[in-house]
Amino acid sequence: MRNWTIAGILSVEPAAKRTELLAEPVAKALAALGDPEAGVVEIDPELADTAAFCAAYSSPMSASANCVVVAGKRAGEVRYAAALVLATTRADVNGVIKRRLDVRKASFAAMDEAVELTGMAYGGITPVGLPAAWPILVDQAVADSPELVIGSGIRGSKLLVTGALLAGLPGAEVIEGLAKPVA
Template sequence: MSHWEIAGTLTPVPAIERPDLLAEPVAEALTELTATTSEPVAVVEIDPELADTAEFCATYSSPLSASANCVVVAGKRGGQFRYAAVLVLATTRADVNNAVRRRLDVRKASFAPMDEAVELTGMAYGGITPIGLPADWPILVDAAVADSPELVIGSGSRGGKLLVTGRLLASLPGAEVVDGLAR
C-alpha cells in the first residue's frame, strides 16, 4: 500500500527497510512473513516517549479507532503456564475473564506481569506486537481487528509503530479470529 490513511503526520516506509525500528524477533518474523504474503507492512519512526496509544494518536494525528493493542495474557492449568497474545482495538477492552480464559482453558487468566511479558517476547513493554511472538502461543484476534483495512500496532520497540491490515493479522501463524473477544 503506497498510501496509508492512518499514518497521520508520519511517513511510512516498508518495514523491512527499517529493522532498527523493530525488536529483533519482529524483524526476523517480518523477513519470513513478507516473503509469503502480498499484504503490506510499513513502519513509522516515533518518539519512544509517545509510544502509548493515546499519546501516539494525539501527537501524530492517527485515529484511535485504527489502533490495535496487543497484550500478553497468562493462565495456569495443571501446574503449567499458558500464554496467549490478545489483539483488540484500542477503543475496546479484552474480555480476559471470559473469552480469553475459556480459550486458554484455565481457571483464571490475567495480564502477564510487565517484566515477564518483556522477557518472554523479546520486545519492549508498550511495543509488544503479535508479529514475532513465540511460535507456540495462540494469537487471539478480535473480529473487529481482523475486519479493519488499516491498523497501527506496536513494532516490538517503543521507537516505531507498524502499519498493517487486519487481514494480515488474521493470517499470522497461530492466529485465531474470535468473535466477542473485546468489549
C-alpha cells in the first residue's frame, strides 16, 4: 500500500478493506472503480470539519479538498453539481459554477437536501459515490495534487486519494479557475 505522507499522525488502511468506515454509496463507487488505490483513516466525528481535522491530526490544510453540493434552477428544473476545491480556496459558485449549470442563480444546497440526495452525512460528503447524473466539477489544482484528504461519506473517517483518481471519476470535469483564493 502507498505511503500517504499527508496522513499526519493517523494510521492509513486500504479503503477497500475497511468499508465500514465509508458511507454505502462511497464503498459501492470505489468497488465499481476496481478498488483504486485509496486509503481511509478513522477519526473522531467531532473533528470532521477540515480545520479541526488538520489541527488535530497534523495533516496539511493544503492537502485537503472540500466537496460542496450546489443547486440552481432553470425553467423550474433544479440542477445539481458537486464542486471539489482545495480547502485553502473557495468555489466560484456565482461565476464558473452558475455558468456551467446554466442557471440564473446558484447556491449551496440545503443541508437536509444534500444529505438526502447523496446518502452521505453532512460534513462528510465526497465526490466518490454521488448521483450519476450530477457533474463533478474538479478544480485544476485538485486534479494536479499527488495526495488529498477528502470526505468518506461519514464524519468518522476520511479518504486519502490522488487528484488523478478524482479527475477520473465518472462525470468529473476538470476546470481551471473553479476555485478562488480565500480573501
